[in-house]
Amino acid sequence: MKYERIIDKGSVWVLAAPLTVWAGHFLLSYWVGAVWCAKGWGPLVDTRIVMVVLTLSALLAVSLLARIARQRYRGVLVVDEAIDDPTENGRTRFMGHVALMLSVLAAVAIVMTFLPTLVFERC
Amino acid sequence: MRFHAEVSAQGGGPRRDLGVVSERKPWAAPAAFRQNRLRRIAAFSICALLLGGCEGAHSMLEGAGTGAAAVERLFWVMLAAAAVIWAGIMALAFHAARIKAQPEREDTAEKFVLLGGVVFPTVTLIALLIAGMLLLRGMIGGEPDLHVAVEGEQWWWRVDYRTPDGDVSTANEIRLPLGQTVELSLTSTDVIHSFWAPALGGKMDMIPGRTTTLKLTPVEAGRWGGVCAEFCGTAHAQMRFEIVVLPPEEFETWLAAEARPAAPAASADGQQVFLTAGCGACHAVRGTGAAGTAGPDLTHLAARATIASGILPLTREQLRAWIDDPDAVKPGALMPAFPDLAPAQMEALLDYLTGLT
Numbered sequence: 294m295k296y297e298r299i300i301d302k303g304s305v306w307v308l309a310a311p312l313t314v315w316a317g318h319f320l321l322s323y324w325v326g327a328v329w330c331a332k333g334w335g336p337l338v339d340t341r342i343v344m345v346v347l348t349l350s351a352l353l354a355v356s357l358l359a360r361i362a363r364q365r366y367r368g369v370l371v372v373d374e375a376i377d378d379p380t381e382n383g384r385t386r387f388m389g390h391v392a393l394m395l396s397v398l399a400a401v402a403i404v405m406t407f408l409p410t411l412v413f414e415r416c
Numbered sequence: 417m418r419f420h421a422e423v424s425a426q427g428g429g430p431r432r433d434l435g436v437v438s439e440r441k442p443w444a445a446p447a448a449f450r451q452n453r454l455r456r457i458a459a460f461s462i463c464a465l466l467l468g469g470c471e472g473a474h475s476m477l478e479g480a481g482t483g484a485a486a487v488e489r490l491f492w493v494m495l496a497a498a499a500v501i502w503a504g505i506m507a508l509a510f511h512a513a514r515i516k517a518q519p520e521r522e523d524t525a526e527k528f529v530l531l532g533g534v535v536f537p538t539v540t541l542i543a544l545l546i547a548g549m550l551l552l553r554g555m556i557g558g559e560p561d562l563h564v565a566v567e568g569e570q571w572w573w574r575v576d577y578r579t580p581d582g583d584v585s586t587a588n589e590i591r592l593p594l595g596q597t598v599e600l601s602l603t604s605t606d607v608i609h610s611f612w613a614p615a616l617g618g619k620m621d622m623i624p625g626r627t628t629t630l631k632l633t634p635v636e637a638g639r640w641g642g643v644c645a646e647f648c649g650t651a652h653a654q655m656r657f658e659i660v661v662l663p664p665e666e667f668e669t670w671l672a673a674e675a676r677p678a679a680p681a682a683s684a685d686g687q688q689v690f691l692t693a694g695c696g697a698c699h700a701v702r703g704t705g706a707a708g709t710a711g712p713d714l715t716h717l718a719a720r721a722t723i724a725s726g727i728l729p730l731t732r733e734q735l736r737a738w739i740d741d742p743d744a745v746k747p748g749a750l751m752p753a754f755p756d757l758a759p760a761q762m763e764a765l766l767d768y769l770t771g772l773t
């Protein structure tokens with residue numbers, strides 16, 4: 294494979310992915326809110342249903358990423374574990390660990406982005 | 417909630433004392449003196465805080481409207497909680513700096529860091545977010561008793577009431593009935609302005625081509641201040657307004673009076689000057705044929721307390737200065753100067769304007 298380090302083995306993309314999902318969810322939430330309000334689609338499909346679907350998909354995506362991260366990390370979760378052995382194995386585990394933490398952060402952030410839809414019902 | 421300041425508004429006393437202190441070399445100061453100095457610094461900071469504009473017509477802490485009271489409650493709760501958390505963290509930091517390391521308790525420490533450093537802030541922030549949103553939802557409020565349209569214009573506020581006796585247009589002074597909920601429809605004709613009467617409620621942007629709404633429920637009679645809270649050009653800082661909260665009967669009387677056309681001219685010459693000088697191209701005086709809309713409606717000018725969007729008291733002298741050269745009084749004002757009016761014309765015009773009750 295050509296871009297081994299980026300695409301697959303010990304890869305970097307799992308690091309960037311969770312927060313990218315959060316950013317996408319954030320952007321889509323605003324777009325959906327704005328478009329639904331502007332077009333008056335509320336009666337057709339409740340904005341909140343769209344938001345719930347959006348949020349659940351984002352959480353699902355993040356949890357899949359978390360699974361990948363978990364597989365890389367292996368072992369029992371220690372939040373501030375220092376993984377510093379200069380080996381391929383250490384590298385993979387380190388990336389997994391960081392990606393796992395970022396997944397948790399992204400999930401919390403996605404939930405926080407979603408919360409306003411629960412409280413406000415109007416445009 | 418009101419604070420009462422104990423030193424003069426400039427805080428001159430404590431500051432002078434500090435000046436004297438700083439002339440001494442700190443390393444030469446005896447312990448008692450140092451302590452004294454600390455105490456003074458603390459006292460000064462507290463005074464400065466207390467003095468920080470916490471009282472008055474523009475204060476968020478006056479609670480003159482239900483919205484402001486709700487925000488104030490949240491403010492105090494957050495402040496108290498933040499103080500408790502801060503004190504806790506400081507205590508912990510001191511504690512941590514003094515104790516000896518205990519490697520065997522590493523696990524407990526880790527759990528503590530996780531709970532206190534990750535879980536606790538997350539839960540607290542989410543709770544605050546929800547509390548803030550519920551408060552906002554509450555401020556959206558129910559059905560209003562009254563509608564008022566306010567339009568931000570560089571650099572003043574057009575205020576319109578719809579009444580059974582006809583439309584009332586006034587400027588820079590919004591009168592509201594005590595205890596009733598008013599829905600303000602806010603918009604702008606030029607750039608974005610923002611409507612904010614801190615003592616009464618929230619702040620709302622006024623956006624050209626759009627109407628935003630803000631509800632206010634005044635609970636304390638009086639004269640409250642308002643400002644434009646979004647930079648909108650040269651005279652932004654002089655774009656103020658006043659909200660006068662009246663008992664409902666007084667409000668009705670005032671509104672009925674505003675709906676009537678202008679009082680008979682107090683000076684026929686003055687009215688003539690007004691019309692021939694071209695004031696009527698920009699200002700309306702209902703019942704005289706002057707129907708301009710570029711500037712404030714002057715039909716009942718003399719019933720207002722201020723001119724030039726809340727920055728000057730409405731007196732004969734201020735009116736004279738204003739008409740003579742608006743730009744000198746309020747840099748950027750979009751009314752032309754009239755320096756060429758003969759003194760007699762000016763006096764007649766002032767008679768006329770001050771007679772527009």
Ligand SMILES: [Cu+2]
Pocket residue numbers: 609610644645646647648649652653655
């Ligand atoms: Cu402004």
